[in-house]
Amino acid sequence: MLNKESSGDCTVSTCRAKNRAIKDALDVLNGSWKLQILVSLSEGTKRFKEISREVEGISDKMLSKELKDLEMNQLVTRTVRDTFPPTVEYSVTDHAATLKEVMIALSEWGILHRNKIIGS
Structure with a gap:
């Protein structure tokens, strides 16, 4: 599980949002x-x-x-x-x-x- 201590400034919700954005970009440019x-x-x-x-x-x-x-x-x-x-x-x-x-x-x-x- 990701948490603030183990991943810098990436909380679970911000990591999910970043991953969703990366997935969207890769879906378009796949x-x-x-x-x-x-x-x-x-x-x-x-x-x-x-x-x-x-x-x-x-x-x-x-x-x-x-x-x-x-x-x-x-x-x-x-x-x-x-x-x-x-x-x-x-x-x-x-x-x-x-x-x-x-x-x-x-x-x-x-x-x-x-x-x-x-x-x-």
Whole structure:
């Protein structure tokens, strides 16, 4: 059981609230692809195939699904241009931009962890 003495300033209720918030964030960003897609789009608006080329290993079917999930969670906008054939572009929302520091921190930690585990 967590208590104030054993966990710093984390009481049972504050730990539960923090864990709930982390679970919510992970539910939105779950899987191997969503953060990679957001990193790709953080460099600017892109078309589907551009994202597909930058996110190594993702299938078109999975990319389509993940983009729909990101759009539903208001992290990505999909814009259809009135051209022939229609042009579809994706970009990050202002809300997604709030993840920038999280993505940088995860990238830095990933590099440290990789170096620790495999030594390169």
